[in-house]
Amino acid sequence: MSAMSNSNWSRRSLFRAAAGMAAAGTLAACGGNNGRGGSGSGTGLTQYFHAYGEAGTEQAIKKYAKAYQGADVTTQWITGSNFESKLFASLLTDQAPDLFEFHPQIQLIKSGQVADLTDLVTPVKDDFNQADIASHTVDGKIYGVRMIDDPQFFFYRKSMLEKAGIQPPQTLEELMEAADKLTTSKVKGLFLGNDLHAVIQPLIYAAGADTLNDKNEIAYHTDGVVQGLKTLRKIFTSGNLLLDAPADFWDPSALNQGLCAIQWCGMWAMPQFQQALGDDLGIMPFPKVSDAGKPAVYNGGWSMFVNAKSKNVDAAKEYVKWLWIDQKQYQEDWALSYGFHIPPRTSIAQSAEKLKSGLPAEGVRLFNEFGHFDRIGWTQAMITATEDVFANCVRKGGDPEAELDKCDAKVDAELKKLFG
Template sequence: MNAGNRRYRHAACTGLALTLPLAALAACGGGGSGTDTAAEAGSGTGTISVWAHQGQQSEDSALQSAVKSFNSSQSKVKVELKLIPADDYTKTITATDATKLPDVMEFDGPTMANFVYNKKLAPIDGYVSAKTLDNATGAIKAQGEIGGKHYGLGMYDSGLGIYGNRKLLDAAGVKYPKGLSDDWTAAQFTSALKALKAKDSDGKTLDLQEGNGFATEWGTYGFAPIVWSAGGSLLKDGKAEGALDTPAVDSALKTFQSWKPYVDPNTDGNAFAKGRVALSWVGHWMYPAYSQALGDDLVVLPLPDFGNGPKTGQGSWAWGIGANTKNAKAAGTFLDTLLNDTNVTAMTTANGAVPATKTALAKSDLYKQGGPLQLFADQIAKPCGDSDITKSCVAVTRPVTAGYPTVTAKFSEALNSVYGGADPKSALDKAARAIDRDYSDNAGYKIP
């Protein structure tokens, strides 16, 4: 799976990249009993250990440069960085006793609540400066917040959209959105597929990144926006029943199911870049390849609106403080530097992701107003968090809960079965029951 796809890929304590994403996490830890974990402040000086995932080479170089620059800029704190292969990263944190974890660690966003639940992360409030917190985008703060406390902040975020081939759209007479305020309805999107099919030799006009599999984190990250846009939710007040299995979500997934005849399986990964399809439902990470392939014919469009406004997933890798650190002040000092605009810009230049600080985002050539990926910035500027999913907000955080491994496994299984022809209502009912049963068995995964 390419580096961009790692924005939604996770590993677990089995040591395998999950096809049922994060599922093993739920069974790997102890439990969330007792009081909140608070790191020791320490002296604010000395050597601190930092763990991070080994990504694409350009990402690794940007991080190594940030650490080298920090170490050479002052003499009070020295950072020792350890890179762990991405496929092994989450399972390594999961399998490591909390007392053996580093002072600072990176984690993939949806894993955070499980690590908090199992007392592996401490709140960063009071150690990271108010300036750093204030400059973080609302969406990235939502990913890292539980009960009013912040446990993580990211250097970058993510987003979904539909890339379009202007030449093919125009040839089929398809009118397409110019931005969020001009979004197309689900019915208009379906009509566009039909119009494109009429001009297409094999009738395949849409790429859904099917090769990544739908019973994976891609299934949840890529297509939970359909649920949210239909007015539903993966989880509401700790329950899936009445949130995930509503008539509106059932109807929306029937529409999703109806698109299958138009979908190119994209086994070679080049359906859109080679012009076989006119539309590709994917994230920001495909922009470099698509821009190079299509040039001025590339357009960037929001996902369709199923009634509650267009929605997108968001969230990515973030940074936090180990619950058992003896030097949280020094950890906070390093995070303040790591999350400044110089380092955020270097990292997002390396990986093409959405900058997660307000000031770096505003200055980004790709994401600034008038930039080719302005849509993604516009979406991030309207965060929903993970619970208050109104019509006016756009970027939704996947449920911040220690039970997320079960939520994503059961939803993505349901989505995959619907795509394969199963009755949406039956699949959603089954998923909701399984999620609620797991939550009941685990006392709601309450984090004190």
């Protein structure tokens, strides 16, 4: 998941009320037309992208579209908060995009919203990270083409840890102690993002749990997760956590400007961190939570989907095949020329010089060793339910068991709707 430029936007600020939103009329001002096909066939396609925070990304997506000869491709580059809700609201209207980026979620498939792309992906299936193939597959069919993988880590100032006499924390308890030692009158020890949502899944994984299991049953309600929530509550109330930073976790400015010593962020921001901090930069996975846990790296990312309800499904599929299957040069450009993302195509990832040494190579190693991918059955409503747990436990001091019980009821209701 790459950064948005709006500082109020949380990467997982989620869709809560598409039905109540105005139709896509509000979206007309969001995009720019500049992706025109060369000698296009006359077919017009519209694609939706959220506004990535890295400079040059909007121009790159429009450059690729302009190079395509098969259709005129218009890009809606959606700035501001709540890309998800704008996208979902537009999909209910006749102004819906022909193709759009999002994350694999099963409700989009069950509702017939996204087209089956098995025929596009199958010829190159073995060249994709197989975890990405699995996270886009339902009943043997592949929906969506992964564009980028986005591992997330803790970034830290080596000099600040050395000065405080501490090693990179191996457990959540050690992270809490480190945050205390690193906090001064001017610097907070730790930044987890303004709403803490970014660390929900990492915490679950680091506790040895998961969102769902392979049978699409609840897997996050464990003693380890309860313990992790209690520790995060202590961190939240300690005075050692940076709250209300000028930009959210996806932006590197909190660490770069010296507001904190350790920041949760994504590999996308690594070039900006390195530019600001040089060699005074380390990364580490989310430290293990409880004895049952182990370090965790959450892998976000973005995938391209074709709107199955579009009048131009075949033309949209052709464009997706051209850009995200055939044009390896553009795929590598998109992954590595702006921020750093891991290309989901194994051949591109292995040949990418920028990922072969130093901190990027360490990021790839942590991704390979500790990476966790979204489960396709883990939907927006379920994500929102776990956000409520964090709001009520970590921020407000509620009882983790009671809050997880409430979450279970919501998630179970969703699972029944989806899987019977």
